[in-house]
Every structure is written in structure tokens, then in C-alpha cells.
Amino acid sequence: MAFAFYDLETTGTSPAFDQPLQFAAILTDDAFREIERINLRCRIAPHIIPSPWALAVTGVRPGQLLDPALPTLFEFTQDIGALIDRWSPATWTGFNSIRFDEEMLRQAFYQNLQPDVFATQFNGNTRFDVLTALYAVWHRHPDLFHWPIDASGRVRFKLDMIAPLNGFTAHNAHDALGDVEATIHIARLIAQRAPALWAELQGNRDKRHVQTRLEAFQPLALVERFGGGVPRATIGCFCGYSTGNPNQAAFFDLDTADPADYLTADDATIFAAADATPKIIRSLAVNTSPALLSVPAPTAVQAQRAEIIASAPDFRARVAQALAARFPEDPAAPTHPVEKQIFGGFYSHADKALLAEFQRVDWRRRQEIVAALDDVRLRQLGRRLVAFHAPELLSPEDRSRFEAWLRERWSAPDTQETGWMTTDKAQRALDEVQASRELGGERVAELADFLDGYASRLSTAPMD
Secondary structure (H helix, E strand, O other): OEEEEEEEEEEOOOOOOOEEEEEEEEEEEEOOOOEEEEEOOOOOOOOOOOOOHHHHHHHHOOOHHOOOOOOOHHHHHHHHHHHHHHOEEEEEEEOOOHHHHHHHHHHHHHHHHOOOOOOOOOOEEEEEEHHHHHHHHHOOOHOOOOOOOOOOOOEOOOOHHHHHOOOOOOOOOOOOHHHHHHHHHHHHHHHHHOOHHHHHHHHOOHHHHHHHHHHHOEEEEEOOOOOOOOOOEEEEEEEEEEEEEEEEEEEEEEEOOOHHHHOOOOOOHHHHHOOOOOEEEEEEEEEOOOOOOOOOOOOOHEEEEEEHHHHHHHHHHHHHHHHOOOOOOOOOOOOHHHHHHHOOOOOOHHHHHHHHOOOOOHHHHHHHHHHHHOOHHHHHHHHHHHHHHHHHHOHHHHHHHHHHHHHHHHHOOOOOOOOOHHHHHHHHHHHHHHHHOOOOOHHHHHHHHHHHHHHHHHOOOOOO
16 A cells, blocks of 8 residues: 655644645655655634744744645645545554644645545545654664664654654755655565564554454553653553543553452452552553554563453453543533534535535525534534634624634633643744744734734734
């Protein structure tokens, strides 16, 4: 299967409340020979204030955010959706992509009413993360790479540090296309230097393959990295799927505890094993290409403990319930913003058909489609898109409400619920950028003028 290496540059770090500004991708065959490349950019959406730190890091100038020659975010997501369809089936691969780029892209599709929010996972596509593969290399073959070390003596796993240290000399860091080229370089090195490990990791792209490995009840190594530490392996055994979520598997740490001690334990003890720190029972997402590796020579204790779990279906069922109970829904909790409701259910067939039509027609017809959607989330997002791109279709009352919503969003108080960039947050970040001397005075002045534009619009009277 072909690899579709990709990367995003964004307005910030929140998938729900920021947006992509650049999407770059290179399609290769399974030997990493380039087939095609693409580099797309877009304008900023009307409701988003970019992080000054993000602009400082990526080098994006304020003028680029408003360049009328660039497509809108809505058109940008259409172009990416069409590309994914054209390149399918492929393995969509990045560096930290499953944790970040995939989430950012998924939100962009969701908020712009693309019918296939999970496009990189369906239609024969799989996904893979080269950063996860590097963690596996560190665990199994640490001598195969030169590892960057910072001033405090910590090993760093940043692409812009590890790629040049291992022979990639043309890295244009913090540009999406440059990061894609560096990611291909690292992937090629892993495949060439550790072909057996690469093949094992590639097998984990298929969640059914991961499930089959788990359900053999043999000791396996799960390699993960927490905080700023180095990757470490947990030698464990499968002990059930979370109730209601077959993509979330329970993984019992065979070196930390004896499962025999938990077979007759009360529910609180089992819950603590899954929720306390350190965890005796970990959670493993079978559909995220985990670094799940074979253990060639498990100890006698590990093998015996795995056999205990394999012979205890009632225990596994109780673990499944404990895993599901870790994050209960609070019926009294405030309703999440629509951006945070992305996993609030799949679309109906009727709504999905309307969304497909939505992508093809003019804005007047799109406004009609929005009114016909059953899903409340989609109606809210659709009304927002109409206001962004065809305000002339709004009634005076709706235009006033939209302008008021924009001002309220930009001037929202700095609380835990305010996950997006506001004018106050942006000004504080700009002060930090200026104090850090990361940018010259001209660049700082550009950012200040750009942010002043938001502040001036806050004082604008509602539209009549």
C-alpha cells in the first residue's frame, strides 16, 4: 500500500478551536519513492484569532492570513477531502500525526460539514505515526539512531532535532512540506535499519490485526512515552475491551501485579487498578497503530500471569466495566461547545447525503440544506458557515446576532471553558513573544497591528 505522508501548520495547538493554515503531503510507494506531492494554504476563518506564538514559530505573516488569492478554510477542506479520495487507499502517515494533525484535520472536516470526518481511516485507508515508531526503535534498537539531548540532559524526540542529527540536511523546520520530507527520511531509516521492527509496526495499522494479537493472551510489550521522559515498555496482557467501546482495550501490567490477587477483588479495587497512578491496568487504543511489540522470551512469571487472565472471563468483564467507568458522563454538566461535540454520534444516512450535496451547490442552496439537517450540531455549524461566506443571505436580525457572537467569542473571559484564543490571551502571548526576542521589531509590529484589528471590531456597533 502507498504511504501518504502529510503535515499541517496551524493557528495554534487546539484541534477544536484552531485551524490548519497549510497542508502538505507527499504520496510514495512502499519503498518511499515519490509519486506526487501537494502543498496547500488557506486564509484564516473569520472567528479565529491566531496564536502569536504559532505565527512566530511557523513564520506565517499576518498578510498571508487574509490573502484573497488563497482559498477559504471551507474550500481548503474540500481540496483536502478530494485529495484523500484520489489517493485512497493509502497509509496516512505523519510525525505525531495521530495525536495532533489527525485531530486537527478531523475537526476541520467536521466544522466545514465534510461528510467523511474520518476519511483517513475509511475507504481502505490506514494511518501510521512515525513518532510512535521512533519510540519503538528506542526500546528495541536504541543504537540505530543518534538521539538529540537538550541542555538538561533529556533525550528529545522533536523532528527538527532528530532528522538533521541523522543525516537529513535540507530540513525547513516548521514548514509543512519540509516536515513531510524529514518524516519520510526518518521512516526510510527505520525501515532500512530495522526491517523486522518496521514490519511489525506496519502490521499494527490494522486494528483487527492488533485485536488478534491481543486476544492470543500472550505477553506483549506496549511502548509509550509520558511527559518529558524516555519511552518505556509495559509488558502486559490483554484483559478485555471497554464496555461500549471495542477500540479501547485493557492491558494488564504483568510485572507490576499478579492478576490472581484481583480475581475476587471488589469493584473499587479493580477501578483503582485502572484509574490510579501508576496504573496496573492500562488503556490501549487498538485503532491508533500502537507500538505493540512481541516479547520473544517472556519470563515464567509473565507467562503464568497471562494464563491466569486468559482463564478468567468474568474478571475481564469486570475490567471492561471499570475501564468504561473512568470517564462517566455528568448529566448536570454544562453543554459542551459545538466544537467539542464531534464525537456526539455518527450522522444519519439522510444527513450524510445532504452534506455531500452541501459540498457541490451554491450558498443559497446550502442555506436550505442547513435548515433541513436533523443533527443539531450540523445545523449550528452550517449556520456559522453561511454567516462566514454568504452574509448577504442572512436577515438583519441574524446578522446582528452573528456579529454579537463574534464579539462575545473574541472578548470571552479567560476561564477553563474558554478553550479558544481571545484578544486578551493573544495580547499576553504577543507580550511574551516580544520579551523572548524570538522575532524582530518589524514582525512584532505586524502582529500587533493585526491583533488591533480584532480589538477595533470589538467596539463596532451591531449591524443593522
